[in-house]
Amino acid sequence: MNNVAVIDYGMGNLHSVSKAMESLGDDVRVEITSDASRILAADRIIFPGVGAIRDCMAEIRRLGVDAIVSQALAASKPVLAICVGMQALMESSEENGHVECLGLLPGTVKRFGGETGNGVLLDVDGKRLKVPHMGWNQVQQRQAHPLWQGIEDNSRFYFVHSYFVAPTDASLCAATTDYGHTFASALSKGSLFAVQFHPEKSQHSGLQLLRNFLAWDGRA
Incomplete structure (x- = not known):
């Protein structure tokens, strides 16, 4: 049995992620929980997130999810972070007037169009x-990784976000996407893989991921 824990801190598409995972086989057991012992006992962990980063970080810290994620990564447990779960891994976010995040990955979270000073985002035309x-x-896949197995480069995934991660270490970038400018849409470090898009909403390519x-096994 492949045991997957989906971290429940009240922010995220918990049930859609869970259903997507369960659809992949009868040997997949998914539990939505905030209990540290149950999360750390799982074979692999999903760290989702939807909503304002200020509210997400408040619940992450209140429930001790920050410590859980750190312990899981220290133990080389495979962790998949999705959307705001990915953003929470960075040092800080511009959202909500500046919010301190987990600092597990170097870099910040920025708003689309923020670099123009007027919030306007333009395409190449x-x-x-x-x-x-x-x-x-x-x-666009920027590095070989087991999670890209069977997924063609430049495959389409489903996004919903106003903010994007800007890592200061280019070696972390596993994929990029173009929207007004090129941004990191997937990051990889050790047993951590993080995506800005929603694999549970991305049909064939998302289910393959x-x-x-x-x-x-948590190794690149």
């Missing part, structure tokens, strides 16, 4: 792009 970035977009996560 000068056409204004909507924020949030919502819908299907291509993901989740299938790869179930088979991953």
